[in-house]
Amino acid sequence: MFLKTSEDDKELKKALKNLLGFLPGHLQFYITAFTHRSSNEDLVSNNERLEFLGDAYIGSIVGEYLFKKYPNRDEGFLTEMRSKIVSRNSLNDIALKMGLQKLIRFNKNDKMLRRSNIFGNCLEALVGAIYLDKGFEKTRKFILKNMLYNYIDIDDLEITDFNFKNKLYNWAQINSHVLDFVTLGESNEAGRRVFTVGIEIDGELFIKATGYNKKAAGQTAAQKALEQLDITTEE
Template identity: 40%
Template sequence: MNFIRNILKNSRSFDDGNFFLKLKDILGFKPRSQNLYIKAFTHRSMNIKDKKGNPINYERLEFVGDAMISSVIAAYLYEQVPHGDEGYLTKMRSKVVSREHLNELGKELNLIDLVQSRIPKSNFGNNIHGNLFEALVGAIYLDRGYKDCEKFLYNRVINPHVDIETLEGKVISYKSLLIEWCQKEKNTFDYDVYEDTGNDELKHFSVKLSINNKVVSKARATSKKKAEEKASKRAFFAFQKQITKHI
């Protein structure tokens, strides 16, 4: 433990004890292996390595946390929805562990306040919140085991946020929903995406969404994926009655 803490000795939030006080409030218990939690909130921009030259940051813990969240949510849905087939359960799990939802969980816990980085926090993208949440869950599992990890996820995710009825009506990808509807109804569709920077400093993309050779919606965003999703959402509400009737 001393090795990592010595490397980060110039980091005030780790040294003054506030880090572990805040962490204990989030976790509801005292960490056994403090190193894991320090690592869970260390951004790669700190550019530090252990004695063997391995990088010290939260990215590997993200991998573990992602697997644990999926595992606990899958077991919960299996027990709660005995009538659900594999496809239904997979869709429902995807809604709980969606990037959007994980980002919301990370924001709710103010995890970004604990991250150690050489990059200003204002420069981080929205996904930093979900990444930190996954890393924290990974640290909990490696520190305390499956049962305590499961308990944390029930307290922070399942009990306050997971409602089967609400989840069934939640859309995580309007584009996927629209394409599924078009394919079922044998409607042709086309996303015409083109660069549309204009006077903006950031590169933008515009998209025209056509169904059966007729433009039904337009959108503009900072990435092709975001522009397509935004156009799909607008098209969904234009055809909501038809789509919800057949999906």
């Protein structure tokens, strides 16, 4: 809709001003960020490259935020907290709360798309667009203010420590599957012990993950399993 006339550009600018808190400079970056490949296969015109860029800066800036907020927690804790915040489900949830579904252009006939994480991916692409348009500091502010402070309850996240594992056990019980967490190995990596924990479903190894302790490895494995099984992790 908003590619056609300068009237549409004005509309988009207004919507972006509301969303971002500042006026966008180069509108084309944002138009690309809001274009899902289902509405444009051309890789320069759809949002997948911007998603790559935005995803990386979200990881860094959320990582830095956690690093500073938790000066006495180890790197395993920081990694775990970050993966909760930037998980596909979590970003999709934030994107929907921001209202990105009103701006994104995708093939509306494809009913599956609405149930996937295209909105979270669009949020990543939007961050990539902000970075290209306005640079690092504005991007950092957007992530800290518009994403974290507005939509993430960090203290709540900290307590819901075994959320992924619990969710998975819950799913197994409802669907009559037998779930087992098994330690598959232990190795030494740059002087640190690294554990590999696997999840068996009905006796078959389903997924595995590594971590600096068994708990962290189990959490990561459970999170990966939930994503692979397409089980939502929102409460």
